[in-house]
Amino acid sequence: MMKIDNIYVGKGEVVRGALKVGELPDTSPILLPLTIISGVEKGPTLLICSAVHGNEVNGVELNFRLSNSVDPSELRGKLIILSIANPPAYNAKQRNNPMDEKDLNRCFPGSANGSISDKIAYAIFHSLVKRADYLIDLHSGSEHFRMVPLVKIFERSYENVKFFGIRFVETRKGIRGSLAKEAHKIGVESYTLEIGEGGRLEEEFVSLGLKGILNFMRGIKMLEGKASKERVLYVKKRVQVNAPKGGILAPKIEIGTRVKKGMRLGEVHDVFTGERYVVRAPEDGWVFGVKKNPQVYTGEKCFLIYK
Ligand SMILES: [Zn+2]
Structure with missing residues (x-):
């Protein structure tokens, strides 16, 4: 009992x-x-x-x-x-x-x-x-x-x-x-x-x-x-990738993908200027997290990479 x-x-x-x-x-x-x-x-x-x-x-x-x-x-x-x-x-x-x-x-x-x-x-x-x-x-x-x-x-x-x-x-x-x-x-x-x-x-x-x-x-x-x-x-190290500026985030990668440093993860679209800002992987690793809600402000977490 x-x-x-x-x-x-x-x-x-x-x-x-x-x-x-x-x-x-x-x-x-x-x-x-x-x-x-x-x-x-x-x-x-x-x-x-x-x-x-x-x-x-x-x-x-x-x-x-x-x-x-x-x-x-x-x-x-x-x-x-x-x-x-x-x-x-x-x-x-x-x-x-x-x-x-x-x-x-x-x-x-x-x-x-x-x-x-x-x-x-x-x-x-x-x-x-x-x-x-x-x-x-x-x-x-x-x-x-x-x-x-x-x-x-x-x-x-x-x-x-x-x-x-x-x-x-x-x-x-x-x-x-x-x-x-x-x-x-x-x-x-x-x-x-x-x-x-x-x-x-x-x-x-x-x-x-x-x-x-x-x-x-x-x-x-x-x-x-x-x-x-x-x-x-x-995995040991976690790297957070933030939005370089405000805008609409368009991810171009799926979770679980292995990336090399410099590879494109997504884009932030500026609705005022019509420009596309490419967000790149800062290091080699695995894409662990991808933001699904597309409105991003400067510095907001967009991707998470583990290595
Ligand atoms: Zn929890």
């Missing part, structure tokens, strides 16, 4: 419940929705979170599908799914919590006496993360910015990263106060998956992520069956 606050989960059970983290002015509760699937056999505990940033919803749909696709009789260990980690931000359809204007992903491990984001972080960290052996935190890129799927890790020794079926992996130090970084600090093997763009539900990325997580679960022996391993490419 596992107990998380007032939620009890027996072996072989699927329990849907919620952690109460606070109240709205009308006293209706702020709830973190949880699905806990407890295997019949012993094994590790995997925590999967989505919507730490409220507008990144590919992960929410992925977790919805995951919660309906794992049979406890076929599971070893425990799967804890937190599909909406930041309900106030999710309800407002925005990245940060509008109640205190904080970025939840800078608030971990949280504080029981802080503002609402600190309290949410505290509940997630102390009730869920501390029980986990593995953490997968699901994110997406900015809105109107099409991105290549990417896994972020802290240690090159995380061999299990090869089970996600996602080709690009970034090794990084991580940001203090982020869920993955703080979980990593207390010994939880933590992965951040960046799938798709904020504010959208993208079938190709939801199914890719779901397939990858089920394969990861086979890889760490939570599910039966042979796991496939993807050859991964470790």
